[in-house]
Amino acid sequence: MNIGQAAKISGVSAKMIRYYESIGLMPEVERSDGGYRIYQDRDLHWLRFIRRSRSLGFGMDEIAALLTLWQDQSRASQSVKTLAQEHIHNLEQRIAEMQGMVHSLRTLVDHCHGDQRPDCPILTDLAGG
Amino acid sequence: MNIGQAAKISGVSAKMIRYYESIGLMPEVERSDGGYRIYQDRDLHWLRFIRRSRSLGFGMDEIAALLTLWQDQSRASQSVKTLAQEHIHNLEQRIAEMQGMVHSLRTLVDHCHGDQRPDCPILTDLAGG
DNA sequence: CCTTGACCTTCCCATCATAGGAAGGTTTAA
DNA sequence: TTAAACCTTCCTATGATGGGAAGGTCAAGG
Structure with a gap:
């Protein structure tokens, strides 16, 4: 899946997806031979998590913490x-x-x-x- | 009066006074021979007007409009x-x-x-x- | 196979109000 | 005369987002 499709499905703009990646909020995803980012369902979950958190007014720092907690099964x-x-x-x-x-x-x-x-x-x- | 004194009296930091001047919210004031800005009571009124407006949440555009209205005796x-x-x-x-x-x-x-x-x-x- | 259009890439700039700092000049009091 | 305190301009950053340019890639149709 391209960044454009991921953007459409997740409701996060392509610009913001790249930005989240650049500040380390999104993991760096796989690339095609030509350098295009390739997204999986797993990444869409991630993006939707961020979007929902943003809509509740959490800042980037807080979202980073929430994502860590989310990933930590034992928290x-x-x-x-x-x-x-x-x-x-x-x-x-x-x-x-x-x-x-x-x-x-x-x-x-x-x-x-x-x-x-x-x-x-x-x-x-x-x-x- | 120096910018530092004007800042102390008006409650607007020197940094912000210069910024307001640069965006045209404050008029350019007189300068000393050495290039220091010199403030009068009139300017302090202006600064306090801005500060009070900011404290009520007005943005720069709105404050610019308010200042214009304030100066216009016939509005x-x-x-x-x-x-x-x-x-x-x-x-x-x-x-x-x-x-x-x-x-x-x-x-x-x-x-x-x-x-x-x-x-x-x-x-x-x-x-x- | 080639072209074309839609898509992607990175990089730079802008927002809004505020603050920090560097490098250098001025003023004032001792 | 010197030192401290102040000023000057210019550059940088913030947080989250968008816009745009220059150039590369992909996919569909001829």
Whole structure:
């Protein structure tokens, strides 16, 4: 299977597949005589694992760790759970940060009459009160 | 006032002040004979405006627009309000996305016993079900 | 067998906001 | 006059992704 087909099936772009390989997240796969990468079903599983992990917001470092745990038949489920919990914690922090922004912005927006007049509490706040 | 003092007072690092200048977000300020940037109170206001906008999650493009509106005495408050509302909308979308991640992760984590056994629903999910 | 088009290869560049560092010039206080 | 503290510009990197150029390969049809 070519990289293009692997990309279509796995939902990971060819660009990203090569990138994952370059940073060591994907193993280097077999090549054809002409130098084309050749993918097997096993590699597709790998790619889908990465894609799903990305969609849950894991970073490359975390995915590398998850892949290692995945490959290690004898790991304790505890290590995976801990990693996931830490990731949840990070996400929640970022969410809280953005919610704080939304809250402040909402207050400002609510106080801005939003008509043709130039007076605007939003700019007044940004300018430092 | 040197860039270092301006940085300390405004809370924007010297590095970033130069960067803002280079992308046209800050006006080019006066220089000393030796080439040092010289900042006035007016410039500090500008920097604080940028810093506050950044802390509310506005991107450089949006801040550029806000600064223009700020400088334009005759603009309608409506334009500012609209910009802020669009930004809130963007933030809320990103928040929702991350909350979806947290939700999925929480479900997975709740189903993982997290002990010494290797069996782990989190990895099973990541691997595709 | 040859051509053509679709595909692949590597390499470079860009994003966005921020930081680090190197090499060298300026300012200021002792 | 010298040393320390500061400044200057320029280059590099981050993380994940995409775009594009120059050139090589593969497969199908004539």
